[in-house]
Amino acid sequence: MRLPRLLVAAATLTALGACSGGGGGVDGTPGGSGVRDPYFPKAGNGGYDVGHYDLVLDYDPDAEHVTGTATITARATQDLSAFNLDLKGLDVEKVTVEGRAARFHRAGQELTVRPPDELDKGRRFRVRVRYSGEPGTVTDPDGSEEGWLPTDDGAVGLGEPVGSMAWFPGNHHPSDKASYDLTVTVPDDYGAVSNGQLTSRTTKGGRTTFHWHTAEPMASYVATVAVGDWRISRSVTEDGLPVYTAVDPEQEDASRTVLAQLPEIVKWERDLFGPYPFSSTGVIVDRPGDAGYALETQNRPYFPGAPDTETLVHELAHQWYGDSVTPKTWRDMWLNEGFATYAQWLWTEDHGGDTAQETFDALYDGTYFDDEESDEALWAFPPGKPPGAAHVSDSPVYRRGAMVLHRIRQTVGDDAFRALLRDWAAAHRHGNADTGDFTAFVEKSAPDEDFTEIWDDWLYGDGKPKRP
Template structure:
């Protein structure tokens, strides 16, 4: 993502809080073998037969303890959304396909606002209660460990974006005069659908979006068939088949001019701009295609089915790397920012962090990608960019903030971006270009669509280079002072 502050230094802002293979739970598990009564054919048991235990109200991220939820992993979301811009009313039905990771008597979903009218679990009515942004669901029958189950939530109301007092700004589902600007990093998905809102629970998505005729609905992945119009409304079907963190989900709505085609390498390319920015449409399309194809030679094959970008007439002051649909809020992006957001398709979108403290694995890599793009185009080399940043005096704030542990109260500090990028250049200096660029491709290939940690990156760097690198990474990522040797 990119904030107005970070645009000046060609970085990207926003991102903290989402979840698929990591679940926290509370209490002691009761093994299925201890249950005397056999389960019915649908795999559930009545609460009287077995109480189970409640899923945790957080996924286990120590820096953001109430984000996400424990006790289950989501595999797929089916989101049916009807939105009316004049009244700002959203009606939704969220279908969630998940698998329990413990015996579940109840579980939580993240949802901010809205009136919830009905919830079913495996087709049977469930009871529920609200406590701020926690929606606690108690199914009619407990769900045994490792059991697939389906949830359907019907809800309606006026979406309210998150208005953060720190450097996060306004995010989530943001109503606009002609639709909505939807940028959810870090935990804004809950402002428009119920789910497990933390990066550690990735899932695939289907979107069925109904809007007034003449309004375009843009979502992640690919448009399925032609939009259907009737009764003054149009319905768009989009499908993102690859795993995606909740903060990357979007249904940006409004009046848009489109250009569609393929990159030179054959990847689908869609650029969309609000009419106010029609002059940037061709450049957005062309640069997105060129950069995607180039990153495919540096980072490995493009991980998704399409590329491109969206410029909306909302002065967000930032950009966000929504999966397959990077979003630029109220400005014409230059090549450096496009390069940053598209690098995130590998670093952050395909390879996803389990804990927000490791945000440098997203933002440091995307910032370094800007330097590589400049180097590729005959501008400043990555080494020149490194030396420019390294010239900051020893008492500069960047050296006091170790990039390897992003702080929950200052998640998008410039150190996470710039010092994170400098870490990669310091590594390149140490191990040389052949090993460094082999490392990048191996990293993205080994963890495609999965999760990554700093420890895993260090281990791979040492394996490929054959060098001991603890001192380098400790100096650049974890020491609150300016590195002098590494």
């Protein structure tokens, strides 16, 4: 478990005094070097709230080298003498605040910036960071890799939970969401696909620049850029939602049938969960092995190889639960994965397969898995209380999280449960929520029901609960 690094004002100012940049003495206090997330305490930063990222990247796939400028517009939430950005690796060349050179200091993943003048609480300010280098990967406590992942024909940036700090500086915690502009320049035989909508594409001197805009708030862990050779497909759903898919040529045939279902899946989820929360949808399908997992990158989920239908349902469901309604901390991960997993159960139920009750019973009775080890892992810990950062993506967070939702459905009935799914997505649309928010919301939605056993035994209780 990584421990938080406390930023002591006197020590910070001493260190900053030895670094390059502009001068000027200020009073006040520095923002925190983390938001004290229970599982990733160094992630994010205190003292400010980001409103917008404007990222300009130039990437050379042969050299695996990036040159970048990040312009971050934020609001001070306290009087700030200094503030931190998360950035792992890469060389910082210059930092300015409101157009004036600022002193900066590097320590681990922390880029500490001292503005030339104090930033008063409530003030909006703009910080610009020029940086370059070979972006790297981040190995999670569970052994998976994220960050900037080189591929056979380019690279992909993936961020869950903290990997986005490998390719741009920012406030990298899901509690701080922002809009984005991402401008990427690559050799003209490459494409660059990102979140939101493609607003321009220009070619000059053998290099092509792609400008992507994401208007709705986005957590940095679901920001992405995928550089490679893509087969692009553009269309609109029957209600006018733009669809943009990028598929590696080697995966085009394998993906064709499942991607043809995308408009149907989005419509089914919209009918179940409420209005689609973003201005476009789609997918990115890379080659198998380019990453070790699929990810719900906002607007267009990323897949290493052609997905099956249930996986596509799962990642698209995250657009509501995870991307729009985003957890306040990584301890609340089951609010992402339990909902997306239950969406798979509901899709199967609505399309002639096992009912959600049959899936629930198979998991409870130990007949769902082919091996005893997987069955035991399901009951290793409760979904609302993972034992640490290495376990936030384990089976209980997904499947036992879905079982919690099924127990709520059993308690309130089908109609009330489906209303609850929609109302929860609407109540926290484009915002953040934690497990306490959810349990309070459920209790308020069904005031005549008693959820004590569900919370105590299924959400937070250790071991296998008794059969309902």
